[in-house]
Amino acid sequence: MKHFKHLLGITLFTIAIGSAYACNLKTPEYKNTALVTKSIGDKPAKQFVKIALLLDTSNSMDGLINQAKAQLWDIVNEFTYAKCGNESRPSLQIALYEYGNDNLASNEGYIRQVIGFSSDLDEISEKLFSLTTNGGEEYCGQVIQTSLKQLDWGKNADDLKMIFIAGNEPFTQGRLNYRDAASNATEKDIIVNTIFCGNYEQGISTKWKSGATLTGGEYMAIDHNKQVVHIDTPYDDIIIKLNGQLNGTYISYGALGREKKAMQEVQDSNAAQMKPAVAVKRSVSKSSRLYKNSKWDLVDAIEDEELEVAELKDKDLPSELKGKSEKEIKAYVAAKKTEREDIQNKIQELNKKREAYIAKNQKEETGELENALLSAIKNQAARKNYKWD
Structure with missing residues (x-):
């Protein structure tokens, strides 16, 4: 429509932890x-x-x-x-x-x-x-x-x-x-x-x-x-491939975890069925601070202090962690966290190049x-x- 200005990129639905201060207030400079x-x-x-x-x-x-x-x-x-x-x-x-x-x-x-x-x-x-x-x-x-x-x-x-x-x-x-x-x-x-x-x-x-x-x-x-x-870019296939690797860093726990892990994959599929570009955009969202799953993923749960490893029961763990000691579980989770951050960083860097490509080639x-x-x-x-x- 002629009365709309073009704005690149969008949102629905962000965003990490909020502040103790209102957005329209200046932050007092207290150290304590x-x-x-x-x-x-x-x-x-x-x-x-x-x-x-x-x-x-x-x-x-x-x-x-x-x-x-x-x-x-x-x-x-x-x-x-x-x-x-x-x-x-x-x-x-x-x-x-x-x-x-x-x-x-x-x-x-x-x-x-x-x-x-x-x-x-x-x-x-x-x-x-x-x-x-x-x-x-x-x-x-x-x-x-x-x-x-x-x-x-x-x-x-x-x-x-x-x-x-x-x-x-x-x-x-x-x-x-x-x-x-x-x-x-x-x-x-x-x-x-x-x-x-x-x-x-x-x-x-x-x-x-x-x-x-x-x-x-x-x-x-x-x-x-x-x-x-949607504008296809040279970076799309790489981002989608990295998204598959990103899914491998999620460690589900409990009955909810199994359900949510399956939902994650279904929503990947839903996005891909719309158009490959939609799957790319979802992958970028999943690499951001907004995609948090501490209710079912061990990496996010431990980072957000939703639970302690000592509280976990063997029946709630995925097969790869059953029978493992607390020390072994912590080491496994830490390794997956490092792997996830590396993949997310790669996606974010590729997305910067992708957005620059779109900005240059956007005609509609x-x-x-x-x-x-x-x-x-x-x-x-x-x-x-x-x-x-």
């Missing part, structure tokens, strides 16, 4: 951590970016869902570089709702929470790929209100909290007035951004722009049926949903002193 904690009173220990995606899954929205599937990893990769004003990295959480689908319960307004706020990138991907479309009634005001009530938005005024709702029917449908939902969002310091899938002027006349401006959000119109442009805009999301995110993040490096 205890003094810092005392000086900021009840400030949360982490800074969050919380994004709720509300996607219309009626019959006409297959193109929108496909764009979201293709561009998830662009969004994650963009957020890798986000910083708070005091140089700390905020944590990203994404929630997903679908609405306007006849397969959903009519007594709940044809609305379903697909996943609540989560930083589990594999699970977010799995839920996104599970979406199917069907005819239905699209109640924008009600799905916004439902997400406001059901999700844990937190009480930290310095968190960045955003809703993105996408669809193509009048914003006024349903018994709940969208203006009331917008008012409730404003009270919670949540910005509502609207993405109309169709003609820009038509979106204005059907109140999609009004739904955004009431909360200080942005109104955008996209061609949701436009094919996403990337996905329209991608551009719409990133444009709004960066504009609104700037209000709370976020920046990108």
